[in-house]
Amino acid sequence: MSDTDFPPSDDSIANDLDLAPRTNIDGTAMSSRQKRNWLPILVLAMVVVAGGVIVTQFLTSAVDYYCNVDEINVRDGCDDNRRIRLQGTVDEGSVVRSDGVTAFTISFNGASLPVRYSGEPGGIFKECIPVVVHGVIEEGALQGDRVEVKHSDEYVSVNDERVVDAQDLGCDAAA
Amino acid sequence: MTTIEPAKAEHDTARQSALPSQRSTATRGTRIIGIVAVVALGWLVAFGLGFSPADRDQDESVRILYVHVPTIWLAYLAFVVTAVSSAMYLFSKKKSLGWDRAAGASAEIGVTFVAVTLAVGAMWGRLTWGVFWQWDARLTTTALLFVTYIGYLAVRRLGGSHEQRAKRSAVLGMIAVVEIPLVHFSVKMWRSLHQEATVANLDGDTKMDGLMLFSLFVGVIAFTLLYVWLMLHRTRSMAMEDLLEERGLDEALAVRRAEAAETATAATSAPPTATMKTGSDS
Secondary structure (H helix, E strand, O other): OOOOOOOOOOHHHHHHOOOOOOEOOOOOEOOOHHHOOHHHHHHHHHHHHHHHHHHHHHHHHHOOOOEEHHHOOOOOOOOOOOOEEEEEEEOOOOOEEEOOEEEEEEEEOOEEEEEEEEOOOOOOOOOOOEEEEEEEEEOOEEEEEEEEEOOOOOEOEHHHHHHHHHHOOOHHHHO | OOOOOOOOHHHOOHHHHHOOOOOOOOOHHHHHHHHHHHHHHHHHHHHHHHHOOOEOOOEHHHHHHHHHHHHHHHHHHHHHHHHHHHHHHHHOOOOOHHHHHHHHHHHHHHHHHHHHHHHHHHHHHHHHOOOOOOOOHHHHHHHHHHHHHHHHHHHHOOOOOHHHHHHHHHHHHHHHOOHHHHHHHHHHHOOOOOOOOOOOOOOOOOOEOHHHHHHHHHHHHHHHHHHHHHHHHHHHHHHHHHHHHHHHHHHHHHHHHHHHHHHHHHHHHOOHHHOOOOOOOO
């Protein structure tokens, strides 16, 4: 398609009309401010904002999500005078619930620490399972305000568990 | 499924002869793939909710895994297809828009699958960890992957010619794909709440009950078939959209020519104040 049969002959009319061709010579669309669709621009702006928030969260939270119990005052960022996330396995027989407070000890690599948490931990919380506790260390105990239960990369059928239970192997079998 | 109305005879142009003769995006092939996909999804329901056992620790919530894991793997695949198609568009001599449409269609499906992964993952997190969301390495990088490809889809809709769309989205599609190893290996690179990969790991050790693993495998097959089916339909409907857009431009051009001709006639018989000012006030 060519545009040689266009514009019209009368120049004064041509001045009043937007006679810019809307297609290139090969028929493809030309970019035009008149056709600007604002929705993708709005979405892009939101994506940039969301991306900024996510990267900030990544740098402040996601990098090294937790410290292990044996790293308190050893590893950088794991000082006992600041708010930390501490990972350890709930010791067998250590869970005591009274007056809405759940107390237990967590251990990792030979080091242990008592934990006090106001409330009932959610998820699949139980003995012999690794947890990440958020909180502050006060008077030799971690005053937790959030308990997250870690899941390992192992998936075992509930039927197999009965066999293990029968053998009563304790924490070693479950962990 | 998209259908195209028959071309209006008065605006017939040469390009319309390129319109597909069919009026639907379905073919014999897609119907067969669709039926097999539905059967596979039926199998997934049977194995995922029925035959597979509950987990020792997670109990019944382990069943979420049979959707959570296949959808993110297919999203990885979809974004790799986007990157490869983008490269094919940019570096091939022919610069076929077919590659661009494949890239776009694959990204759309990938974004949908990541959304499913995030949604069912949050449910699993609430049941297992006790929280819906935490800014740990895996979750944060997956969120970044999700918004990046939403951005990619927005860039595709910025306007301009099909070639402009293809070129800029191809560059983005090839850059964004580097996020996939970042997401997958985030659990290795940083300490995360999310567990490490059980199947897609590099140590070749799969610590998973046999029937659970089989259910996961059924999920991967079912979602792969669904992906292929969606790809075929979406690329075809996108091809039709592109053709329709071009035809719409031709028609608009014809209408404007008619307007100009009318104005020309009116201008000779009426004072200038009555002249139509089509488009000039923008």
